[in-house]
Amino acid sequence: MTARIIDGKAFADRLRAQIAGKVAELKTRHGITPGLAVVLVGDDPASSVYVRSKAKQTVEAGMASFEHRLAASAPEADLLALIAKLNADPAVNGILVQLPLPAQINSERVLEAISPEKDVDGFHVVNAGLLATGQEAIVPCTPLGCLMLLRDTLGDLSGLEAVVVGRSNIVGKPMAQLLLQQSCTVTIAHSKSRDLPGICRRADILVAAVGRPEMIKGDWIKPGAAVIDVGINRVPAPEKGPDKHKLVGDVDFASASAVAGAITPVPGGVGPMTIACLLANTLTATCRTNGLPEPSLLEEAA
Numbered sequence: 001m002t003a004r005i006i007d008g009k010a011f012a013d014r015l016r017a018q019i020a021g022k023v024a025e026l027k028t029r030h031g032i033t034p035g036l037a038v039v040l041v042g043d044d045p046a047s048s049v050y051v052r053s054k055a056k057q058t059v060e061a062g063m064a065s066f067e068h069r070l071a072a073s074a075p076e077a078d079l080l081a082l083i084a085k086l087n088a089d090p091a092v093n094g095i096l097v098q099l100p101l102p103a104q105i106n107s108e109r110v111l112e113a114i115s116p117e118k119d120v121d122g123f124h125v126v127n128a129g130l131l132a133t134g135q136e137a138i139v140p141c142t143p144l145g146c147l148m149l150l151r152d153t154l155g156d157l158s159g160l161e162a163v164v165v166g167r168s169n170i171v172g173k174p175m176a177q178l179l180l181q182q183s184c185t186v187t188i189a190h191s192k193s194r195d196l197p198g199i200c201r202r203a204d205i206l207v208a209a210v211g212r213p214e215m216i217k218g219d220w221i222k223p224g225a226a227v228i229d230v231g232i233n234r235v236p237a238p239e240k241g242p243d244k245h246k247l248v249g250d251v252d253f254a255s256a257s258a259v260a261g262a263i264t265p266v267p268g269g270v271g272p273m274t275i276a277c278l279l280a281n282t283l284t285a286t287c288r289t290n291g292l293p294e295p296s297l298l299e300e301a302a
Contacts (some may be wrong), residue, residue: 004153038065
């Protein structure tokens, strides 16, 4: 068996095009331009590249992009004051504070300071609680992207057995909640689970979000299963030359793709979906704030 490759880049391209169309409609019919504010504290190179990419895609979708940069030495009070200002700004519909933050800043306090209605990362405890209780919430971008890819690949997920390897608040827990809402039978596993390979072998859907390069091998996978690899790990690549590196996932792609029915590659799988879903959340937040019907992005982008 050779697994079908789940092309996250192609899906994200379709999703962004759909979002751009909805944004244009908002502008024409209602005179509303969704606005996304991104806050970067410090000058971490990887974070800077990511923020630039977010700003570029925000503008390409027809949204207003607001970028705010603070020095790495900025006190927490300065960041909280900026968030308060953005919370009160009607031109800003979504606020994202780029993580990680410098040591002098408490990330939890910062995330809780963002208005839940503008929390387009979906990390606020209010949104986490709404998701956990099956209510209307802003959903974290990466799990939302994973669900879109699964729905596109498998259609109806009802009754399927799903295993999520990883229990983070950013991916593992919200991913499990989304799969429960799709009527899957869900297990959350992690590095301390007994017989982790055996748990994984039960899964019709296996979501790997544990942060360990190529930890999940092909013989851990049920034949024909759909495998979503959330991991992005930078590892040495001596075959490319000295001091060279490559990106790999949490799944050993070579062995897994010989067993699975469908699998996301790294890169090019889940990664492109994250920013696309950030834009989707910004559009959703804008519609909710203005009392407008929400776009059916999950169904229409498939």
